[in-house]
């Protein structure tokens with residue numbers, strides 16, 4: 294399993310100015326992060342860290358595709374990811390993250406951004422994600438159709454049989 298150490302950003306060690314990072318993440322990244330929404334995918338991630346007056350601005354850019362299950366046929370589909378997200382960070386006493394600002398413990402000074410990258414990708418997955426019309430897996434669609442129609446298979450009663458049934462009842466009266 295991939296170690297996520299290579300996603301550590303050295304905030305304390307950088308001087309004023311900008312430092313750039315880039316990563317190419319693949320399936321082993323997603324299995325190491327163990328997030329619920331994405332297990333497979335390929336992303337190019339670029340990060341620009343800017344230090345100004347004791348605070349840090351981190352600009353992430355993500356480009357690529359991740360695999361998710363289609364809501365209609367339940368087969369895998371590619372979900373394109375193209376996103377930019379900004380994080381702010383500061384050095385402080387203890388770790389804290391209010392969603393907007395991350396406080397990174399000063400004695401360590403390192404911020405591991407693996408989970409942030411994962412979250413930014415997961416945010417890009419639309420609530421409803423389906424294959425383009427007509428491109429769903431036929432095999433999966435057939436399997437689902439046969440499952441959902443099982444139990445509704447009662448044929449309408451043949452009118453001749455109901456006529457016979459009436460006769461039979463009459464004769465029994």
Ligand SMILES: [Zn+2]
Nearest residue numbers: 363366424429
């Ligand atoms: Zn589908």
